[in-house]
Amino acid sequence: MIKNRIMMIPQEDVNAELIATSVILRDLLPDPSLGPMERIERLARVIEDSVQIGQYHRTARIKLKEINDRLDDLVPHEYMTAIEKIKHLVSLADQLVPEETERLCQKLQYIGDRRLRDNGSVASPDWSPELMNHEVALGIMRTSGKTPNQMTFVKEDIHTKGDG
Structure with a gap:
């Protein structure tokens, strides 16, 4: 039985919650050199018996x-x-991806990530070595009819529920 609710909710809800959490943390602690976990580690200072986690305090x-x-x-x-x-x-x-896009992340999503993983795993069950070749992978994307501008991204002005 999975005890962690995050593992049981739909991916769209996971994405929305991650965005909302990241936005609120960024708004509270706007230092651009901090990632979300480093921001949480800073907030953890208010808990007297909490232990500092080194990987989030570099x-x-x-x-x-x-x-x-x-x-x-x-x-x-x-x-x-x-x-x-x-x-x-x-x-x-x-x-x-020479097409003009609103954001670089759209080009990166269009390119995709078919690289081998540092833990020895592959990007997806249908992965094959020839997909690591950009010409092959981008050819597949182009023949699918998808365009770089159809790739989505998170807008910076996003607001979370209830923050007015």
Whole structure:
């Protein structure tokens, strides 16, 4: 029996609740360097007997090192800054999906994520190695009739129920 209610509710409700929770946390603690769990960890300070969870309380230096390490893995060019590497990745997305979209996330959703996972799993049960080739995967998307602009995204001005 599944005891966690999150595992039992429809995916649309999970998405809506995650968005509402993330928005309220962002509004309360707007520091852009914090993720949702780091914001909760900050709020946990008001509970006297709570224990600080280290993975949600990392220094700026550690976060920046992790960002740079991952960017170095993706774009191994020692003379490029992190910002230049990010711009390079965006440029690659624009080359793969040249259509104009309102948001970069629409292009990324259109490209899809068929990469192998670090835990050894694959993206979906119908995954095959040829789907890792962008030309093949984007060809399938284009022949399906879907366009990049049909991909959805969360608008920043979203408000949660009851916050007026």
